[in-house]
Amino acid sequence: MREQIHTLGLQKIGIGSDRQLDAVIDITVNNTRLMYEYSPAVFQENVSFFEATEQKQDGPRQCPELWAPYVCGDIRNCQVTATHGELLDEPHAALIGRVITKAITDLWNNEVDAVS
Structure with a gap:
């Protein structure tokens, strides 16, 4: 993923440094994990x-x-x-x-x- 983003160019996608890129990747990985692990309860009303x-x-x-x-x-x-x-x-x-x-x-x- 890192290489693909570097190919696009960090500045073009609003990322100013490798440190920011690391943070974006970490957040994306974490949010994806949360999305797959979360199972909402059945809503008990109309x-x-x-x-x-x-x-x-x-x-x-x-x-x-x-x-x-x-x-x-x-x-x-x-x-x-x-x-x-x-x-x-x-x-x-x-x-x-x-x-x-x-x-x-x-x-x-x-x-x-x-x-x-």
């Missing part, structure tokens, strides 16, 4: 999944079923007529905000009812 229905043809479709192994509760799919990059633009962000507000309100009401 999930609201926002699916952008205007997908580009060259990218894979993101679907809620992909999350099933990681979620113990229900996965509620909310289809939004937008591309992924437009989801936080108006009017889509307002729709997403309303769905999240309702989910939080329902959760809160269920917890209050359980205590009563």
Whole structure:
């Protein structure tokens, strides 16, 4: 890896010295190790999944079923007529905000009812 980076030129990629290069390599190796060793727990609640229905043809479709192994509760799919990059633009962000507000309100009401 070191030789490949030197071939590119340290200055071209924003690394000023061999010491900085060593630090970047060490951090990359460590982060890669952490990524492969980490296994998140299964989420024990319901999930609201926002699916952008205007997908580009060259990218894979993101679907809620992909999350099933990681979620113990229900996965509620909310289809939004937008591309992924437009989801936080108006009017889509307002729709997403309303769905999240309702989910939080329902959760809160269920917890209050359980205590009563």
